[in-house]
Amino acid sequence: RADAPRNEAPVTDVSLGEPWLMAETGAPLTLAEAQAAWRAGAFREGLRGSLGLGARPHWMRVEAHNPRASALGMHYRIGMSWLDRVTLHVVHGGSVQAFRLGDDLPGALYVEPGLGMVVPVTLAPGRTELWVRVDTPDPLLLSPRLWSSDELVRTKRATAYGYGALYGYIGALAVFFALLWLSLGAQSNSAYSVYLLSFIALNVGYTGHGWFGLWPQAVDLQRYVNLVLMTTFGSAGMVFGLRYLGLDVTRPRLSRGLMGFAVVGLASVPLCAVFGAHEAAVLAAFPYTLVATAVPVVLGGMVALRARGQDVSANYYLAAIVFGLGGAVVTTLSVWGLLPFTVSGFHALEVGVALEATLLALGLSHQVRDRERVRQQASLQARTDALTGLPNRLAFEERASLAWRLSVRHHRPLSALVLDVDRFKAINDELGHQAGDDCLRWLARQIQEQCRVTDVPVRWGGDEFVVLMPELGADEAAAMAERLRAVAQARPASEGGALGLSLGVAERGPDTATLEALLHAADWALLQAKRAGRNRVAIAGRDVA
Numbered sequence: 001r002a003d004a005p006r007n008e009a010p011v012t013d014v015s016l017g018e019p020w021l022m023a024e025t026g027a028p029l030t031l032a033e034a035q036a037a038w039r040a041g042a043f044r045e046g047l048r049g050s051l052g053l054g055a056r057p058h059w060m061r062v063e064a065h066n067p068r069a070s071a072l073g074m075h076y077r078i079g080m081s082w083l084d085r086v087t088l089h090v091v092h093g094g095s096v097q098a099f100r101l102g103d104d105l106p107g108a109l110y111v112e113p114g115l116g117m118v119v120p121v122t123l124a125p126g127r128t129e130l131w132v133r134v135d136t137p138d139p140l141l142l143s144p145r146l147w148s149s150d151e152l153v154r155t156k157r158a159t160a161y162g163y164g165a166l167y168g169y170i171g172a173l174a175v176f177f178a179l180l181w182l183s184l185g186a187q188s189n190s191a192y193s194v195y196l197l198s199f200i201a202l203n204v205g206y207t208g209h210g211w212f213g214l215w216p217q218a219v220d221l222q223r224y225v226n227l228v229l230m231t232t233f234g235s236a237g238m239v240f241g242l243r244y245l246g247l248d249v250t251r252p253r254l255s256r257g258l259m260g261f262a263v264v265g266l267a268s269v270p271l272c273a274v275f276g277a278h279e280a281a282v283l284a285a286f287p288y289t290l291v292a293t294a295v296p297v298v299l300g301g302m303v304a305l306r307a308r309g310q311d312v313s314a315n316y317y318l319a320a321i322v323f324g325l326g327g328a329v330v331t332t333l334s335v336w337g338l339l340p341f342t343v344s345g346f347h348a349l350e351v352g353v354a355l356e357a358t359l360l361a362l363g364l365s366h367q368v369r370d371r372e373r374v375r376q377q378a379s380l381q382a383r384t385d386a387l388t389g390l391p392n393r394l395a396f397e398e399r400a401s402l403a404w405r406l407s408v409r410h411h412r413p414l415s416a417l418v419l420d421v422d423r424f425k426a427i428n429d430e431l432g433h434q435a436g437d438d439c440l441r442w443l444a445r446q447i448q449e450q451c452r453v454t455d456v457p458v459r460w461g462g463d464e465f466v467v468l469m470p471e472l473g474a475d476e477a478a479a480m481a482e483r484l485r486a487v488a489q490a491r492p493a494s495e496g497g498a499l500g501l502s503l504g505v506a507e508r509g510p511d512t513a514t515l516e517a518l519l520h521a522a523d524w525a526l527l528q529a530k531r532a533g534r535n536r537v538a539i540a541g542r543d544v545a
């Protein structure tokens with residue numbers, strides 16, 4: 001690759017004229033024949049954008065003007081790096097300099113990643129004609145531009161920073177969600193990571209980064225790689241959508257249908273490649289990708305509408321996908337030639353996907369938070385008695401063993417209270433099971449009201465309750481038991497009237513070896529209270545009043 005002479009002063013006086021174009025209709029023309037066609041007026045002025053998919057080979061003639069007295073080394077950008085067969089003739093007076101490039105030749109000749117095909121040209125004083133012939137089944141996208149060496153260096157640097165930031169941001173999100181998937185599971189995380197990576201791969205492909213830096217000798221790969229990456233990106237987006245929205249579970253048939261569609265889309269390009277049908281591959285990949293990128297919008301809209309806007313993560317998804325799809329559609333249509341080509345149009349997909357990735361990351365975090373809330377609720381439910389809302393035995397065991405260990409280590413008092421409703425069976429039998437339930441709920445509320453925050457109340461089962469009371473000796477615990485008994489006795493008639501309670505109290509003593517022994521002592525005291533005629537408090541180791 002010949003290096004152009006370096007210009008230190010800014011070049012503002014060299015100008016590039018309007019491009020003129022002509023489609024070849026028959027056999028390939030030579031430069032002399034194209035020049036004859038030019039003189040015959042066969043070229044038309046102006047280049048509105050891409051010349052489309054599978055366009056006829058085209059000639060483009062552009063004039064550069066160097067008003068200086070000496071020759072200038074400049075860099076001429078012809079078009080995108082994916083063009084297959086490109087010839088450039090630099091014509092000045094009688095001299096012609098020819099360049100052959102394009103991704104049909106190994107070596108990624110004259111490819112500047114992110115910028116396209118850029119050829120160093122020497123512009124002699126006066127007019128120089130730049131004749132380009134392009135022949136490609138890929139989108140025929142030409143965008144002539146002239147840069148000085150300094151401008152090219154600056155443009156390359158800005159482009160490199162831009163792609164570095166884009167790949168860095170999207171790549172970091174992809175890695176983060178892959179790690180989230182490894183630690184939390186949830187296939188939507190892994191599908192999202194794959195989707196983001198497929199975007200980076202696609203972008204590396206179509207901007208020429210891959211052809212330039214990764215596979216410059218692999219001409220066959222370069223011919224099909226962008227098409228494969230497009231269909232992969234479209235399919236990854238669909239699969240992610242199905243997983244994120246949970247449609248693989250809620251709508252299995254639809255999900256299977258779309259998976260089938262994705263398989264057909266993914267297989268189409270490799271199948272065409274096997275038969276060497278490059279043009280067919282292009283004609284399959286573009287429409288498939290357009291449909292595949294539109295499907296997630298329909299899916300997101302469907303789920304968000306059904307939830308009437310209440311499903312926050314579906315709303316995030318829909319907003320995200322609209323950005324991503326908007327970018328994809330604008331870029332695809334600009335490259336395809338169905339929209340006028342502009343630099344912002346070409347980069348719309350990158351901006352759209354960066355916004356989409358941000359919103360989807362928010363949506364996925366919301367899902368993670370939701371799942372955590374459900375998990376916490378389930379854990380709380382597993383520790384709560386469904387009838388009374390008091391802690392159940394599982395929760396009691398966790399908190400009570402802590403209270404026990406603290407009491408033993410710091411030689412602090414600890415008492416247990418066991419209480420049982422008197423003749424509860426009769427309440428059930430006479431007033432009905434519902435009244436029995438109301439009675440247990442009422443009693444649980446009274447127990448909670450009498451408890452300190454450090455006390456550990458529990459519905460032991462049936463009509464039996466236990467309260468573990470740190471820092472209380474037997475007498476204080478018995479006083480609290482007595483208050484409860486009195487409250488139950490004074491139960492308002494509207495609540496079902498007086499209620500007899502038998503209560504047993506025990507304090508941890510030097511001989512109480514375990515928590516179970518303490519509870520057993522309180523239970524024994526309860527039995528004494530029952531035996532002594534019910535509706536009373538008994539303290540372990542003392543006579544019942």
Ligand SMILES: Nc1nc2c(ncn2[C@@H]2O[C@H](COP(=O)(O)OP(=O)(O)OP(=O)(O)O)[C@@H](O)[C@H]2O)c(=O)[nH]1
Binds near residue numbers: 421530
């Ligand atoms: N309504 C209702 N009844 C329950 C529930 N759990 C257990 N029971 C009933 O509570 C009664 C418990 O009776 P026991 O404690 O054995 O005896 P009791 O009638 O209270 O008599 P004493 O304890 O000897 O005073 C049984 O009839 C159980 O069917 C419940 O969740 N709701």
